[in-house]
Amino acid sequence: MRSLTFRLGLIYVALFLTSLALLFGTAWWIGVHRPLTAEADRVRAEAAALVRIDATQGRAALIGALDRRREGAGKTRAFHALVGSGGVVATANLPSWPREQIAGWQLLEADLYFEGQEIDFEALVVERRLADGARLIVGRDVEEIDDRDEMFTLNSAWMIAIAALLAVGGSLAMGAAISRRIDAVTRTARRVMAGSLTERIPLRGTGDDFDELAETLNLMLGRIEESVESVRRVSDNVAHELRTPLARLHADLDELRTADNDAERERLAEQAVAEAERLQAIFDALLRIARIESGRHFAGTKPVDLSLLLADAVELHGPDAEDHAQTIAARIAPGLTIEADRNLLFQAISNLLDNAVKYGGEGGSIGVEADAVDGRIRVAISDRGPGIAPAYRERVKERFFRLPETAGRPGTGLGLALVAAIVALHKGSMEIGDAAPGTKVVLTF
Incomplete structure (x- = not known):
């Protein structure tokens, strides 16, 4: 029972x-x-x-x-x-x-x-x-x-008895068929619980409700596998990213203990402070991404003048672009309004502009475009740098992932991960493409 x-x-x-x-x-x-x-x-x-x-x-x-x-x-x-x-x-x-x-x-x-x-x-x-x-x-x-x-009395008794037997047999067959499908789900779930995240529920190809359920659960298992793999990579990257500044901080403090003059002690102290600040920046960025993804950092949405916000971000990064002999060409449609958290959205745009300035190359140009099409707002920020290879365009949204050619430059590898978290919080999409040459990041809300 x-x-x-x-x-x-x-x-x-x-x-x-x-x-x-x-x-x-x-x-x-x-x-x-x-x-x-x-x-x-x-x-x-x-x-x-x-x-x-x-x-x-x-x-x-x-x-x-x-x-x-x-x-x-x-x-x-x-x-x-x-x-x-x-x-x-x-x-x-x-x-x-x-x-x-x-x-x-x-x-x-x-x-x-x-x-x-x-x-x-x-x-x-x-x-x-x-x-x-x-x-x-x-x-x-x-x-x-x-x-x-008499015919009704006799025949109905026989027919009800035969129908009862057929109904019981049919119900047992139906129950057995359903049990087999449920058992397939249960066995797969237990193998996944045992640690085999590659397991998937077999489909029969009938397109029935159980196939639809199995397909949905398989998609969920795929997302879980991706999430676990992402967490594993993040854990590895956190360990890797923290190992170097911690080793430097430990070395500076150890040398500071044996330094024999004030100038040396001051230099080592400044290096130790810089490494501590780098560690603090990494932890702050990680904490902020975690809060955004969980919604705890979300102040709620209000109508935001996106045209004005983009103009402010361009103005903020204008001096930094000039220092790199770069120009920012803005084509922003007026009157663009979006329901958003203004501070988080400004942070996302600012991170993209900072990357465009940092990796756009000396003397290059940066493009900022914004318009509305079919009820959707599209923001595109492009540069004329070396670009991002197609194989890395999704991975750069992960925490601490850095392109091989930019690994030696200053940075934490958390900028685009923060942008992706903010865009997802606003139920938007983020696509990284080719600006021919350079990188083009398109945000759609």
Whole structure:
């Protein structure tokens, strides 16, 4: 009973048999009960008419009417018995009748014999007492309806029994099929729990609900595998990135302890402070990314004038670009408005401009474009630097990942990871492409 498929199978059997019983019940009511009720009403009407004949025209007229009724052509055979108060039969074509008075209506066996053959009849009869105490029993043959009743009773019992067996078998087969599909999911989940993140739920290719569920779960497992791999890479990168400044800080402090003049001690102290500040910057960036990804750093969205925000960011980085003999060409559509956290969005744009200045090359140009198309706002920032190879364009969004050719330059490798986290928080997209030459980063909101 703890199995869901078993319980569903029982419910299925119960519903199926209930439906079948209701179906047979309805058929019996239409095919047996209603015709019997109609025949009973007809016989009652005939009995009432015969009682009136006896009361108004006398007993002889009643007997004549009964004989004519018996001989008359009709769809069903007519039966009667007229028994005086003393028990003497005046006229009858019923083989027998109850000794006690009949209340309501009753079915009597009225079989007749002709030339050694039995002819089956079933009489639906009613009884009326006449004024002198005589018994008047009137009826009609309902053998056809009675046969139908027997057929319903016998066949419905057999059919319900067979249907019950088929329903139980069907429910067991259905439960087994469902259990196999669920077991496949369970086995895969347990293997994943055991550490095998490459496991996937097998698909049958039928496109049914279980295939759709399996496909969704496989996509989820793929995302989990990517996330775990990303965490592993981040852990490795954190260890790698922190090892060097910590080693330098340790070396500077160790040398500071044995320095023999003030100038040397001051130089080593400044180096130690610089390494500590680098460590602090790394930890601050990591903490900020974690808070943004969890939503804890999100102050909520408000309408932000993106055109003005981009102009402010360009103005902020203008002097730094001039120091590198670079120019910033801005083509920003006016009146662009977005629901966003202004500080986080400004940080993302500022990081992209900082990268464009840093890696755009001396004397190059930086492009800043913004426009609205089909209800979406598109911001593109490009430079004329060496660009990013296609193989690295997704990986540069990871924490601490740095291109081989830029590994020796100052930086923490967290800038684009922070931008990606901010864009994802605003339900936007970030694409890194080729500016031919250079790098082009497109943000879409």
